[in-house]
Amino acid sequence: MTERRILLIISGGIAAYKSLELIRLLRRDGLAVRAVMTDNAQQFVTPLSLGVLTEDHVYGDMFDLKEEREIGHIQLSRQADLVVVCPATANILGKMANGIADDLATTLLLATDKPVLVCPAMNVRMWDHPATRRNIAQLERDGIHVMQPDEGEMACGEWGPGRLPDPAAIAAEIGRLLAEVPEQADAAHLLTDTTRTILAPDLSRANLFGRHVLVTAGPTHEPIDPVRYIANRSSGRQGFAIARAAAQAGARVTLVAGPVDLPTPRGVTRVDVETARQMLAAVETALPADVAIMVAAVADWRAASEAGQKIKKDGSGAPAPLPLAENPDILATLAISDQRPPLLIGFAAETENVIAHAQAKLARKGCDMIVANDVSGLPGESVMGGVHNRVHLVTADGVESWDDLPKDMVANRLVERIASRLQ
Numbered sequence: 001m002t003e004r005r006i007l008l009i010i011s012g013g014i015a016a017y018k019s020l021e022l023i024r025l026l027r028r029d030g031l032a033v034r035a036v037m038t039d040n041a042q043q044f045v046t047p048l049s050l051g052v053l054t055e056d057h058v059y060g061d062m063f064d065l066k067e068e069r070e071i072g073h074i075q076l077s078r079q080a081d082l083v084v085v086c087p088a089t090a091n092i093l094g095k096m097a098n099g100i101a102d103d104l105a106t107t108l109l110l111a112t113d114k115p116v117l118v119c120p121a122m123n124v125r126m127w128d129h130p131a132t133r134r135n136i137a138q139l140e141r142d143g144i145h146v147m148q149p150d151e152g153e154m155a156c157g158e159w160g161p162g163r164l165p166d167p168a169a170i171a172a173e174i175g176r177l178l179a180e181v182p183e184q185a186d187a188a189h190l191l192t193d194t195t196r197t198i199l200a201p202d203l204s205r206a207n208l209f210g211r212h213v214l215v216t217a218g219p220t221h222e223p224i225d226p227v228r229y230i231a232n233r234s235s236g237r238q239g240f241a242i243a244r245a246a247a248q249a250g251a252r253v254t255l256v257a258g259p260v261d262l263p264t265p266r267g268v269t270r271v272d273v274e275t276a277r278q279m280l281a282a283v284e285t286a287l288p289a290d291v292a293i294m295v296a297a298v299a300d301w302r303a304a305s306e307a308g309q310k311i312k313k314d315g316s317g318a319p320a321p322l323p324l325a326e327n328p329d330i331l332a333t334l335a336i337s338d339q340r341p342p343l344l345i346g347f348a349a350e351t352e353n354v355i356a357h358a359q360a361k362l363a364r365k366g367c368d369m370i371v372a373n374d375v376s377g378l379p380g381e382s383v384m385g386g387v388h389n390r391v392h393l394v395t396a397d398g399v400e401s402w403d404d405l406p407k408d409m410v411a412n413r414l415v416e417r418i419a420s421r422l423q
């Protein structure tokens, strides 16, 4: 397995000294840590001690030509699997919440496409101040993970919430979030630069500024009774990756997500739903859109009526009957709606005759493109729930088959294709 990488941003608070212990714990857990310090952080810890612990160059100066030539601040922000701000002062939280980028640390935070965890640490009055409350709420809306500070005696002698949690607790939270980060980052990391350019085209060429992109993702859950539901193995990863790529290309993105355990990509508006009917309603509310990409594995059927109480065995040994009703087809409904998006893309999850079934679906559902994939295979090995995908683009003009790629790269290529079609 590839080494996972943390970009650790240290801002200037008294708790900055705890970042040293945090680095030690992360390194012990086998993680690579690259440190970035704000100017103020350098009043509390030295680049030398961070450099020794990370065994890496410590970054700080936005205009350091050597650093810029060797790595570039955009790349620096993207090479990590997770960005951690620890400690996060009220000042850096305020800048993040307002999109201010006036030094290397805040520029990286604005430029990154990776999940971000902030670990606030400050005086209790600062933590409780309405401005901080507003900033934290905004950051959470933006999909930033906020670790709640501990309560206790502060360096200033006051008592209350605002203390940086124990480094071991922060390391555990980092481990938990890393487990959620799609592993395609690893696969991308293994590629040579040339292969990377071919497989993952530079999204800066895909311009979706001013466009509204609507994406559905994940499974739906169709309740049978208060404790049971009909579901499928969709993880939501491919849809989330497409939403992330579209947002990176400048689009306003609405992501209608079934029940999945994935962080919201940055800059994406997420609407969580459970059932197919809720998904259809959320999609209709989000219209109009320039492009709709229906990636969700919508349950075709639901229980005809949801039992109010848990269905019990009746003692006869015969299974309880489960009458089903067909769910609305969201993609087909969109295709004939007055507000049909100019570009309508469906996915086709098939276990046999992938292309023939996809071609039939293209016609039946009235969309412009079907992205077909083979979802056969055992749980854990299948595309469904996995991190790779081998897709075929089926349009009225023909079929184009792509190699087996990490889902992130499939998303980048698809968004590039969409951007050029809209132009």
Ligand code: CTP
Pocket (backbone or CB within 6 Å): 216, 276, 294, 295, 296, 297, 298, 299, 300, 327, 328, 329, 330, 331, 332, 345, 346, 347, 348, 349, 350, 361, 365
């Ligand atoms: N889809 C949808 N609403 C449904 C079922 C599917 O919007 N009720 C969309 C999916 O999001 C996908 C496409 O239709 O974009 C194809 O989904 P798939 O599950 O492959 O096909 P089905 O329509 O369910 O057909 P079948 O079960 O016969 O394969």
